[in-house]
Amino acid sequence: MGFGDKLRFELKAECTFSGMLECALPDIGAAIAQANKTLLRKGAPRGKEAETARVKNWRVAGKKLELSIESGRYVRAHDALLRLAKLLAAELGEKHKVGLRGMSAPECRVILPPAEVSEQAKLELGRLPYKVKAGRAGIEVSMENLSEADLRGRVVDRLISMVEEALARVPAKAEPKVVRRGPKLDHLFKEDPFEVAKRLGWVVEFPGRGQWVYAEPYAKLLLALEDIIAEEVARPLGFEEVMFPKLIPLEVMQRMPGYLDGVPEGMYYVCPPPREPEAFSGFKQKLKLTKRVPIRELGNILKEPAYVLAPAQCEPFYQLFALSRVKLEDLPVKQFDRSGWTYRWEGGGVEGLVRTQEFRRIEFVFLAAPDDAIAIRDAVVERSIKVLDELGLEWQLSVATPFYMREGGIEADVSDSRKVATYDLEAALPYKGGWLELGSYNVHRSKFAETFKIKEVRGREVWTGCCGFGTGRWAVAFLAQHGFDPEKWPGGVKGRVGQLPKPPKLG
Ligand SMILES: [Zn+2]
Structure with missing residues (x-):
């Protein structure tokens, strides 16, 4: 109290x-x-x-x-x-x-x-x-x-x-604290990669706001970066690849701290239709007659929202263990998912390729004893930094407020990683002189184990954690610092993408 x-x-x-x-x-x-x-x-x-x-x-x-x-x-x-x-x-x-x-x-x-x-x-x-x-x-x-x-x-x-x-509640100190910085680098390329990508046809606008078609060269670069993360971070640390559903039932979502009870305005809700062709007969007629989608009729036919489109990507992992008993000796469980898009409703907040409604992410998840959870998260951070160094990217690491505790402050003592709930890894954006968050590295302590009712056979504490690699943003940071000429890209990436395919000519 x-x-x-x-x-x-x-x-x-x-x-x-x-x-x-x-x-x-x-x-x-x-x-x-x-x-x-x-x-x-x-x-x-x-x-x-x-x-x-x-x-x-x-x-x-x-x-x-x-x-x-x-x-x-x-x-x-x-x-x-x-x-x-x-x-x-x-x-x-x-x-x-x-x-x-x-x-x-x-x-x-x-x-x-x-x-x-x-x-x-x-x-x-x-x-x-x-x-x-x-x-x-x-x-x-x-x-x-x-x-x-x-x-x-x-x-x-x-x-x-x-x-x-x-x-x-004590007023939040929301400013992230920088705790480490990579070497300062000179960047010859100074343009906004979003503008250049549009001009070159590497990304093509889609009618949905904050959604893009990622054309051949861009997709190839993005997938190469994802492969590097899977090979250089996930596999050496013993994370196994799995595929999680992206359509999340509301009752699962309800257990995720900080989402439905924190940012319900930041998600897409999915309303299934009744599986009766009859229900749609009026809708079909009106569509035929007016050649416009009769939105109001559609709204009346659809059932109540039953799902959200995965905003976190790690929801199914905790659900796997929900209401079950795990044994500390059988832990840790370490998995990663890169099976597709995740979604956030950004409304008016969409911004180029860095804040989109639909985005790529590789999500690392783990369930472990408390000390192991910290060690696993810290190892993912270290490996990620190593990859950024190899990619020749300028980065910084900061301590941030975790997403499930938006209102909370930041732990005063950030020198001890055991006390840090969330690290953010950021890359420099030379064209505007700021930093772009590439991912967050979280230990939730027992918070998610509690809401998902994950129990240990002998009542010992189990912790969860997740690390999200915003790979779309990795591509933006890469292009912002290295430019669009593959000849000037670091060897690891150049070798992987090989000859870049040309995007189709669109007039
Ligand atoms: Zn997560």
Whole structure:
């Protein structure tokens, strides 16, 4: 808990039964009085009994029992309601043959201790779907019309954790810290490779924004760089090549920290159609008649979104071990995937060949004991740097905020790689004097193992990590520093691409 931990819950709830409750009044009264003394106090830590729940008021109206319950942090009012409802359902069922039909909470107020609300927390709290207000008595969170599913699904607890986290958050120090630099190099080529590639026909525009056709010479260079990464980084370090799906069911995506709960605006959602030709008959007619795609009709026919197009590329790896038990002695597992595109919805943020909606990446993934996970990640970083040196590219290594912790700060002590969650490797862009991120090298600690429920047979900690090589960007950096004349390219690449095919002449 980030700060003083006094909490107050005030809940107005209704339980609806299958029959009239008037005749059961004495039994209800007795059950509530007894519960106030025992059932609603059970389970609190010693000395915290005052912070348990109490039914303050109750009344019966027809088939409804209305309750107002107050509590502190232990046995929270909504938990007390669930306990009480279960008790009453049993008692009234037996004695009066009425069953519990449902419950809801028209009002729930939670008061947290007074706290300083930073600008960042203000923004975050403003985005929550419930009212949060800072007053003299404390931070007040009000929820209305909570359903039984909300109450049973722990929505209140989660909301309070989110508010507490937002309040405790220290403003982010987002600037990456450079920790190492490669040799400074002279670059004769000074043009923007994106402009040159378009002019030479190495890339061709596609109607989809932020998508390109990578024509022959460009594809050959990109694949050569991918081969080098596979041969010089993956294989010597014992990573095996696998092929991961790129269509990720929402329930898998939900387990990825920092995606659906962090950047839901940055993904493509996939809506499958009903598999019935009939459903499309109106759509087909209209298309034939108007010669335009009837978008609204299409939207009406499609089912709800069920997938995203893989934004991370490593999602299937953790899913492989989800809900299973691994044995530390059988680890590490090291795999890499270069089977196709991954996707991010960049909206207006697309930029040339460096920020595209659809991009190439080689994703390294590993599951290992904590020390091994760090060692594996660090070895991938070292090998990557060696490859950049061999490619004659100017690079720098920095410590960054990991993608699943966007709001967090950077560890103050970056000299010890065990404390670094994410390294970014960047290459110089001579045409504009800045740096381009080529990849990120992550150790997630137990974060993903927890969300994917990956268990170790003896309960020992297992960590995961992933390293993404943005190979499209490797090609951009290569062209930005070496130019487009293969004669001037370093031997390793020149040898691999051989004679470059000419792109087709497009007029
Ligand atoms: Zn990843």
